[in-house]
Amino acid sequence: MTRYVEHGPTGLMAPPWKSKDTASWLIVLPIDDDEGVVDYLEYLNGSNDQPAVDAAPFTYELLEGQQYAFLTVTHHPHAVRTDPDSPPGSELMGWNRMKFTEVSLSIRVGRRYKPVWPSPERQDQVWVQPFVWYDNPTMVFSAREIWGAPAEYMRIDRHEGAEFGKFLHLDTAYVGVEVYCPFSYNELLAALHLTIDAGAPMRPAHLQAVERPLRSLLGQLTGIGAKSRRGAAGPIGEVAFEIDALKEFRSAENMQLAIYRALVSSHLKWDHAPREVRWHDPAKIAVDFMWSAGLNDLLRKFLRLAPPAECDQKVPAVFDEFNPTPPRPACHCGAPFPHSPDRPPPPTQPGKPPQHICWDLYRLPATPKLCFSYKADLTFDEAKAKHVYQLA
Amino acid sequence: MMMPLGTVPYAQTTASLEVAPPYHFPGVIVHGFVIDVSLKQVQKYYDSTFNLGDQKERGFVYRTAPAWPYGLLLFAQYPRMLCASRGPDLMRGIPSYAARGSVCQNEVFLAIPAVRYGTTKIGAILDTTVDWALPFMVVENASSASCGREMIGLGKVLADVEIGEGKAPGGFSAAVSFPGWKTGAEDELQEPLEFVRILTEPPMPTNFGKDPRTTPMGLLRTRAGSALAEGWSSFIDLAERASLGTLPLDMRTVSLKQFRAAEDPERAIFQSLVTCRSQYSDVSDFRVFNDGDVSIDFNTYASFRPILKIFIDPAKIDPPKPPHISRIGVTCRAAYSMTSTIDFDEMRTIFIRPIDPGPGNAWAQPDSDLVAAWARPWVGLFAKAPQ
Numbered sequence: 001m002t003r004y005v006e007h008g009p010t011g012l013m014a015p016p017w018k019s020k021d022t023a024s025w026l027i028v029l030p031i032d033d034d035e036g037v038v039d040y041l042e043y044l045n046g047s048n049d050q051p052a053v054d055a056a057p058f059t060y061e062l063l064e065g066q067q068y069a070f071l072t073v074t075h076h077p078h079a080v081r082t083d084p085d086s087p088p089g090s091e092l093m094g095w096n097r098m099k100f101t102e103v104s105l106s107i108r109v110g111r112r113y114k115p116v117w118p119s120p121e122r123q124d125q126v127w128v129q130p131f132v133w134y135d136n137p138t139m140v141f142s143a144r145e146i147w148g149a150p151a152e153y154m155r156i157d158r159h160e161g162a163e164f165g166k167f168l169h170l171d172t173a174y175v176g177v178e179v180y181c182p183f184s185y186n187e188l189l190a191a192l193h194l195t196i197d198a199g200a201p202m203r204p205a206h207l208q209a210v211e212r213p214l215r216s217l218l219g220q221l222t223g224i225g226a227k228s229r230r231g232a233a234g235p236i237g238e239v240a241f242e243i244d245a246l247k248e249f250r251s252a253e254n255m256q257l258a259i260y261r262a263l264v265s266s267h268l269k270w271d272h273a274p275r276e277v278r279w280h281d282p283a284k285i286a287v288d289f290m291w292s293a294g295l296n297d298l299l300r301k302f303l304r305l306a307p308p309a310e311c312d313q314k315v316p317a318v319f320d321e322f323n324p325t326p327p328r329p330a331c332h333c334g335a336p337f338p339h340s341p342d343r344p345p346p347p348t349q350p351g352k353p354p355q356h357i358c359w360d361l362y363r364l365p366a367t368p369k370l371c372f373s374y375k376a377d378l379t380f381d382e383a384k385a386k387h388v389y390q391l392a
Numbered sequence: 393m394m395m396p397l398g399t400v401p402y403a404q405t406t407a408s409l410e411v412a413p414p415y416h417f418p419g420v421i422v423h424g425f426v427i428d429v430s431l432k433q434v435q436k437y438y439d440s441t442f443n444l445g446d447q448k449e450r451g452f453v454y455r456t457a458p459a460w461p462y463g464l465l466l467f468a469q470y471p472r473m474l475c476a477s478r479g480p481d482l483m484r485g486i487p488s489y490a491a492r493g494s495v496c497q498n499e500v501f502l503a504i505p506a507v508r509y510g511t512t513k514i515g516a517i518l519d520t521t522v523d524w525a526l527p528f529m530v531v532e533n534a535s536s537a538s539c540g541r542e543m544i545g546l547g548k549v550l551a552d553v554e555i556g557e558g559k560a561p562g563g564f565s566a567a568v569s570f571p572g573w574k575t576g577a578e579d580e581l582q583e584p585l586e587f588v589r590i591l592t593e594p595p596m597p598t599n600f601g602k603d604p605r606t607t608p609m610g611l612l613r614t615r616a617g618s619a620l621a622e623g624w625s626s627f628i629d630l631a632e633r634a635s636l637g638t639l640p641l642d643m644r645t646v647s648l649k650q651f652r653a654a655e656d657p658e659r660a661i662f663q664s665l666v667t668c669r670s671q672y673s674d675v676s677d678f679r680v681f682n683d684g685d686v687s688i689d690f691n692t693y694a695s696f697r698p699i700l701k702i703f704i705d706p707a708k709i710d711p712p713k714p715p716h717i718s719r720i721g722v723t724c725r726a727a728y729s730m731t732s733t734i735d736f737d738e739m740r741t742i743f744i745r746p747i748d749p750g751p752g753n754a755w756a757q758p759d760s761d762l763v764a765a766w767a768r769p770w771v772g773l774f775a776k777a778p779q
Contacts, residue, residue: 002747004652004660005441007527007547007702011695014657043405078581097573098582137534137550138571138582144538146657152409153534153550175533176409177493180486184493185472186533249651250402250543252666252739255412255477258402260662264654293492294409349555350421351469351498353532383654389400
């Protein structure tokens with residue numbers, strides 16, 4: 001075994017790790033068109049313009065029926081690595097006790113193994129996450145470099161009073177450019193504005209009103225309504241969901257090539273049944289994605305969210321070439337919005353990244369179908385490379 | 393599709409925010425501080441980080457420069473960072489990286505010369521060169537951090553860098569903070585902590601601060617100072633070049649690019665040494681600070697100590713008696729500021745370590761490309777032409 005060379009700044013949150021007393025808000029968004037999922041599966045499978053040298057023994061494929069995207073906000077107040085070989089407080093890998101907030105989009109897909117005698121054809125159901133946002137850089141690096149998640153750093157503001165069981169107002173923003181153009185300059189761009197009412201304790205009727213396939217997915221992803229093999233209550237360690245991701249790193253000389261590419265599977269387990277489950281009326285939830293070029297494909301392909309044509313007004317000519325539906329000027333149509341559409345001025349000090357969130361962007365509301373919130377303890381159990389592409 | 397040895401196509405998602413090098417950075421404001429480092433500690437770092445495996449198989453060894461017991465703590469303010477790669481105008485219907493716009497950031501790093509000696513007869517001539525190790529590097533842009541870590545192997549940390557004017561107009565102050573742990577106590581959560589604070593008077597000539605005749609201006613007058621002329625950051629040389637304004641300055645960094653196994657994060661699935669060139673040009677507004685006016689203090693919080701031990705004697709970091717958390721000052725030998733254009737390019741994998749990647753993953757190919765930059769044209773001239 002070749003050991004990873006640990007030095008000063010390399011400490012990460014390595015699995016297995018436990019997160020106690022997490023608070024999650026889960027919003028179900030129907031996917032009306034499969035294009036985004038199909039596109040993402042092609043990315044995982046390495047087809048089209050990104051062929052792999054050798055094929056994995058399995059392919060990812062769309063599951064039949066209605067597709068759903070599960071937008072999840074999870075606040076981890078206390079996560080810690082549990083590997084006994086690296087106790088907390090020890091140097092390097094021991095630095096791993098932290099809090100963070102995570103926003104992710106999860107989609108259920110199939111992982112089909114080709115029949116290889118004597119094994120028959122087999123299909124597993126796994127989750128893929130087109131995006132995972134963290135407000136903690138250690139988690140971003142851990143996710144990207146260990147289990148291969150497409151993690152990005154985001155500023156995530158949970159506004160004052162946003163405690164579990166109360167009204168939630170959450171904003172996310174990232175440093176990027178609104179439109180891809182040689183003249184574009186970075187701003188702290190809003191990405192998601194979310195408000196969820198306090199809700200009410202979930203009653204059995206709330207769950208029974210959910211159609212069976214969706215209820216099953218809910219159980220798999222959150223443990224809500226799921227029964228352990230031992231019974232309805234108590235530990236449900238068997239309930240785990242598997243997240244697959246493409247872990248890859250570029251060659252230093254040619255950035256179009258990878259020196260490592262693998263399909264990695266990781267497991268999350270719910271240590272106990274979710275606690276304090278609350279149901280939220282979808283009509284009292286606002287899910288507003290804010291358009292910018294970096295999020296365009298995620299919004300347009302997965303959620304069919306794109307700037308409306310009527311907002312296509314005066315736009316600098318320089319944007320025309322790259323943006324058939326340019327995003328300016330801002331469109332704050334629809335429900336009242338708590339954020340100012342005034343564009344923050346750029347920082348005056350050279351080099352200083354923008355500090356104020358720009359909300360002068362297209363606002364694209366998504367229509368939620370369901371929303372639950374809950375508290376839970378979970379374990380990020382293990383990650384494993386299911387297939388490592390053999391390099392040429 | 394024919395692929396170069398040891399590669400497969402990189403699968404690009406349009407959701408990725410990372411921009412691949414090479415880069416072009418115009419108008420960078422640079423503040424450089426030459427500080428004392430412990431060569432013993434630095435050599436330990438080189439041995440564990442660069443001198444991997446067996447020296448005979450490796451064919452080179454990295455050592456410190458004995459006449460140069462200093463590091464360069466450098467603060468760079470990038471008002472505009474541009475991708476300089478050439479490629480198709482559109483990638484999957486999206487403008488190429490170079491056409492997407494620009495970002496800004498502050499960056500702080502410590503650079504220490506790492507002399508690479510070839511250990512074979514020919515290698516002693518052709519492979520010997522001076523690189524710069526960057527054992528500590530922070531940036532303010534998250535994508536920059538991910539790019540540096542994943543593409544080049546630079547251990548960039550996302551940080552907050554507050555830059556000000558110091559004690560008087562024209563001076564310089566900076567504080568660098570990033571997430572860490574104060575004591576390492578069992579129930580302690582990560583929090584933003586200040587790592588280093590730096591403060592200067594205005595650059596010379598100035599009426600503020602110490603009388604320059606009473607301070608050593610150490611580096612410029614020592615024997616080690618003359619050794620500077622052989623390295624990139626020769627301040628005498630730099631000043632001369634700055635006066636010309638057009639001559640480029642080169643700094644070739646070396647870093648360990650390595651990745652963790654998903655199954656066992658303490659196991660490496662890939663290890664290589666990567667060098668890159670930072671070329672400084674159009675240097676202007678070159679100013680020298682009185683080194684006696686510079687104070688540099690590092691905080692010895694628990695999770696910062698492994699970083700500090702790379703270049704500071706551990707006995708100074710871990711006092712035998714409480715308080716265990718304290719500030720530690722380092723001696724500044726020279727300080728300067730300038731504005732420059734920086735080009736970051738010529739990424740090169742000079743060595744791929746043969747590793748055991750685990751069952752079923754026999755994909756890591758040992759490889760090396762050690763020829764020093766100066767010798768490359770000559771080696772290329774006499775090399776066999778590709779078929």
